[in-house]
Amino acid sequence: MDTFSLAFFVLAFLIVASAIFVVSSKNIFHSAIFLILALSGVAGLFVMLHAYFLAAAQVLIYVGAISVLMIFAVMLTSRIADKEIRHTNEQVGIGLLISGGLLAVILYSLYNTPFTISDQPIAEGAGMTLGRLLLTKFVLPFEVVSVLLLAALIGAIIIARRDTKTGDSVPPRPIPLPKSLQQAKGESES
């Protein structure tokens, strides 16, 4: 087995194993951490496909930003780590059936697709080409992306601000006193 295949199988194992941990972990925070691992593995796959810009975007946006957003959402939600809330899927049977069916369909179409292999060498310096195209031919879509991001930012602010206002008015959950302190309190009162 050459180094390329070895790297692929290591990455594939990492992605699948951490993806299984994401859905099977009892603690939702651990799920988020394993999701970061799975997304990093996908970045590795992008590197192996010579898609360096995609790999950088994957690391910066998915591993860096989206996961931060998810971890913040977990940490900002009260009572999420409490034992009585189940976050594992209760319909494991149906889930397995559907994902197994999807896997079968994907495998079937993979085996029945005649993949043609190009004899062209892989274009190196794709980042340079991408940058040139973004700034010359596709300059309008490039600037529209900025407007789209602006709209997303303002929309997010408006939605999150409403939540913040109501969120601040909710009193924090009272922390139960330890047994020793409760006893001391009872003795001083009596």
Next chain:
Amino acid sequence: MVSDFAAVAVFLIVGVGFVLFTLLLSKIFRPSDPNPIKQSTYECGEEPFGPSWIQFNVRFYIFALMFVIFDVEAIFLFPWAIAYQSLGLFAFVEMLIFISILLFGLAYAWKKGLLKWY
């Protein structure tokens, strides 16, 4: 260019290996003598009580949201930076427009008092 990433692989292997090796080494050499006082959370001499999992201030979320937006902006700086040498002033003006449109978003957040921590 894929072979350039061999350095990344070496870094990953050495990084993960070092942590595992050190943990294994300390597990071999340290004495194991657990007791309830030793295992309790150290809190500057105070007796710890309550769960360590507290609800964080919702205000953190807005900072995370704004970070995501400006992170997406940052990813566009990479192809721009690579192609900058060959495009010159034209590329500079384009990126200036790109960033200044997003600056309106920052100004909006600032105006609405979202950057203030009170």
